[in-house]
Amino acid sequence: MKKILVGAIGAVALSLSAPASAADLAARPYVKAPPPAIAAVYDWSGFYIGINGGGGSAHxxxxxxxxxxxxxxxxxxxxxxxxxxxxxxxxGYRWQSGQWVFGAEGQGNWADFRGDNTSAVFPTDRNRSRIDAFGLITGQVGYAWNNVLFYVKGGAAVVGDKYDFFDIPTGALLASANETRWGGTVGAGLEFGFAPNWSVGVEYNHLFLGHRTIGFTTPGGIAAGSDRISQDVDMGLVRLNYRWGGPLIAKY
Structure with a gap:
């Protein structure tokens, strides 16, 4: 009987103490779920203008x-x-569809490409060629990895050529000629967007200019024969562009 009484008293004490223990527990704080991550995607669309510089060689x-x-x-x-x-x-102008980038561009450059050789026909004469300007009108197709763009290009090319030959012993100019020559061009470039509207890149171009027969005249205006002159140009450029348009797209 004594054991039964002690057990009953213990059960009553436990039931009375349980609510007090639950009340002592702190309420669980509410934690708001974090917003979904937003990744900034570079957009190459829009008009752009820029400068370039580099070097070249005309054969x-x-x-x-x-x-x-x-x-x-x-x-x-x-x-x-x-x-x-x-x-x-x-x-130029570019527009982007998915990762593909399409564009059109016009480019104009001053140049100072010079070279000469001794004539195999007239050993006392030296032939000299110069390109003092060129222009490119091209279309582009590229593929973008966010802010990195690789593209190929092709279109029309025009150069300003000057030719002369002079006497080696005296250095006197014997005859000269100049022309504006049209041809084609192909090239490729890699461009990196380092700020929302700014990009820097490198580009290679090859100009196909064929051959043309050029008539020479002396400083006094007298005809001095003709040469058929062929040429191709290779050049590398560093480019800096500023673009108008939405630079970034929010992607969830």
Whole structure:
């Protein structure tokens, strides 16, 4: 009987003490779920304008047009590379669809590409070539990895050429000519967006300018024969662009 009484008293005490222990527990705080992460995606769409600079080399071969009366007769005078620097600007527009980027661009540059060689036909003469300007009108197709863009380009090219030949012993100018020559161009570039509207890149271009027969005149305006001159140009450029348009898209 004594054991039963003690057990009953213990059960009553436990039941009375349970609510007090629950009341002593602190309420669990409410924690708001964090917002979903937002990733900034670079958008290449919009108009842009920029500057560029670099260097190039024009490979030119001269063939003297034989005046012996044989039609189409050519005598090779030799080849040389006209090398130098260039600086200019570009303006264009790009639009982006997914990771693909399409664009059109016009570019104009001043240049100072020069080179010469001794004529194989006239050993006392030296032939000299110069490019003092060029322009490119191209379309672009590119693929973007967020703020990194790789693209290829192609279109039309135009260059301003000057030619002369001079006497080696005296250095006197014997005859000269100039032309504006049209051709084609292909190239590729890699561009990096380092700020919302700014990008920097490198670009390579090859110009196909074919060959053309050029008539020379002396300083006194007298005709001095003709040469068929062929040329191709390779050049590398560093470019800096500023773009108008929405630079970033919020992606959840």
């Amino acid at each position: 030119k071969c001269w063939d003297f047009v034989d005046s012996t009366g044989v039609p189409g007769s050519l005598v090779g005078e030799g080849c040389h590379n006209a090398t130098g620097g260039t600086v200019g600007g570009q303006i």
